[in-house]
C-alpha cells in the first residue's frame with residue numbers, strides 16, 4: 001500500500017485551489033455558495049478545531065489557524081488503518097467483521113477520500129469472493145466429517161475438522177468434532193487396557209472392552225476380530241462353569257459377550273443359564289421342600305446329568321417329599337433355607353391343630369392351612385372360646401337367653417373363591433374334628449362387586465356342601481370377611497368386670513363416629529382372673545348392620561340355617577387362643593409376687609398371617625390379648641400379575657403360581673409374583689411395626705401362615721422368613 005503518496009497528492013490539491021472552487025469538479029462557485037453549482041458537492045464544513053465554517057479546499061482555518069490539510073491527512077490515515085484491519089480480519093476468516101469495516105469506508109462520499117473508498121470497494125469484493133470459497137470448503141469438510149463419523153472413521157472426522165477454525169463450524173459440526181476427539185482419546189485408553197487384558201487372558205474384561213470399543217467405533221476392524229475370538233472363548237468358558245454347576249459365573253461370562261456377537265445361539269445359552277441359576281438359588285434358599293421344588297430340581301438335574309450333586313439333591317427332595325412330617329402343626333418338611341420368621345420364632349403353614357383330635361389328617365393335608373377359620377367358627381359353636389359374642393342378628397325372643405354350646409357343629413368358611421367346612425364333635429370331653437369339606441370355584445369373575453355374581457359363583461359350592469354333608473341337624477356357624485369389620489383394641493384400667501364393661505361402652509360411644517343402631521357391635525374384655533393389676537385388654541369389633549343383614553340373607557337364600565356369624569379374624573383369634581396353650585404361661589404360675597415376670601410371660605404370642613384370595617389379615621394372639629389388621633390385597637392379585645406376564649388365563653395362572661416349574665422363562669415370568677409378594681411383605685412389616693408399638697407389646701414365639709394363598713411358590717420365604725444375607 002502507498003498511503004504516503006495518496007496523502008501528498010491530496011495535500012497539493014488542497015492548497016492549490018481558490019475559495020469557492022469545487023474540489024471535486026473544479027467548477028468556480030461564488031465565494032458565499034454552500035454547495036457546488038456543478039456537482040452538488042458541499043463546499044464548506046466546520047473547522048475540526050474551532051468549529052468555524054471553512055472551505056473544503058482551504059489549507060488553514062481563517063479563524064483559528066489550524067492546518068486543515070493536516071487534519072484531513074490524519075483522517076485519511078485512520079481510514080487506511082481501518083482498511084488494513086479489515087484485511088487482517090479477512091485473513092483470519094473473520095469475514096463478517098471485515099465486511100462491516102470495509103462497508104464503512106466504501107460509504108464515504110467526500111471526494112477527498114475517493115481513492116481510499118475505491119480501494120476498500122475492491123478489497124470488499126475480494127473478501128466476499130474469498131468468504132464464499134471458504135464457506136464452500138467448510139461445508140464440504142463438515143459433510144465429509146459427518147459421513148466419516150457415520151461409518152465410524154474417527155480419525156478422518158478429526159482430519160477434516162481440525163483444519164477449520166472453530167468459529168466457522170456450526171453447532172452440530174463443533175459437537176461432532178468434540179465428541180470425536182473424546183472418543184478418540186477414550187478409544188486409545190481402551191485399546192491399551194484391552195492389550196493388557198488379552199495378555200492376562202481375562203476374557204470377561206476383554207469382552208466388555210471390545211464391546212465399548214465397537215460402541216465408540218463400529219468399524220474398528222481389529223476390535224471386530226477380537227470380538228469373534230473372545231466370544232468363542234467366553235462361550236467355551238461359560239459352558240465349563242455351567243458344567244461345574246457354577247451358573248452365576250456362567251451368566252457373568254455370557255453377559256460379557258459383545259453385543260455384535262450376540263445371536264440366537266448365545267441368547268439361548270443365556271436363557272438356559274438364567275433359568276438354571278434361578279433354580280439353583282431356589283434350591284439353596286427355600287425353607288421347605290415341595291413338589292414344585294422337586295420338579296425344579298429334576299429340571300436342573302436332567303439338564304446337567306454329569307453333576308452327581310444335582311441328582312443327589314433331587315433324590316433327597318423326592319425322599320423328603322414322601323416322608324411324613326413329624327407330629328407337628330405343619331405339613332412341610334424343612335429344607336436348606338432359613339425358616340426363622342422376622343416376626344418371631346419359626347415360620348410355617350399351620351395345617352394340623354394339636355388342640356383337637358383329628359381323625360383324618362388326610363383331609364386337612366389335602367388343602368393344608370385352609371381350614372383354620374372353619375375350625376375357629378366350629379369351636380365357638382361347641383365350646384367356650386375367648387370371644388363369645390358374634391355378629392348374628394338374633395330374633396328378640398332368643399336374644400336374652402344365653403347360647404348353649406352344642407355337642408357338634410359345622411364351621412363354614414365362605415371365601416371369595418373357596419368354601420371350606422369343618423365339623424367338630426365333643427366326645428368324652430374331647431374336641432374332635434370329625435368331618436371336613438372343600439370346594440373351589442372355577443369361575444373367573446370371582447372378584448365381582450355384584451352380589452348376584454357372588455351368589456352365582458358360590459351357589460354351586462354351597463349346594464354341594466349341603467348335598468354331601470346334610471348339616472341340617474347341626475348348627476352351622478358362618479364367617480364374614482374381616483375386611484367388612486372394624487376392630488379397636490383398647491387397654492382398660494384394672495377394674496372389676498362390670499365397671500370395665502361400662503368403660504368399654506363409653507369408649508364405643510365416644511370413639512365410633514357411626515350411629516350405633518346402624519352397626520352390629522361385638523365386645524370382648526379380658527378375663528379379670530388372669531390379670532389382677534395390669535389393666536384389661538379389650539376389643540370392639542363392629543360391622544354395618546346392612547352388610548350383616550345382606551350376608552345373612554345371602555346365606556339363607558343358599559339354604560343355610562345360620563346359627564352363628566363371626567368375622568374370620570375373630571374366628572382365627574378364637575382358634576389360636578385355643579390352639580396355642582402350650583405357648584401361654586400356666587395360670588397357676590401367675591401371682592402378684594413377680595408381676596414383671598407375669599407381664600413378660602403374658603406377652604408371649606403367636607403371629608398368624610391369613611393369606612386369602614382378596615384380603616390378607618395379620619393377627620397376633622397372646623395369652624391375654626390379641627391384635628389384628630387387614631390388607632385388601634390377596635392371592636388373586638399375584639394371580640392376575642402372573643396371568644398377564646405369562647399370557648395365560650386365571651385358572652392356569654393359579655396353577656402356575658403354586659407350580660411355576662412349567663414356565664418356560666421362569667426367571668423372568670415369575671418376577672411379577674416375586675415383586676407382588678415383596679410389596680405385600682413390606683406392607684405387613686409396617687402393620688406389624690404398629691402392633692409392636694402398643695403399650696404392652698407382644699413377644700411372638702412362632703409365626704404361622706393360614707388360608708390358601710400361601711401355597712404360592714416362594715410365599716412362605718418371601719412373606720415370612722428372615723432374608724438371607726445374599727441371594
Ligand SMILES: [Zn+2]
Pocket residue numbers: 022023024025026027036037038039040041
Ligand atoms: Zn463540483
Ligand SMILES: [Zn+2]
Pocket residue numbers: 047048049050051052061062063064065066
Ligand atoms: Zn479553525
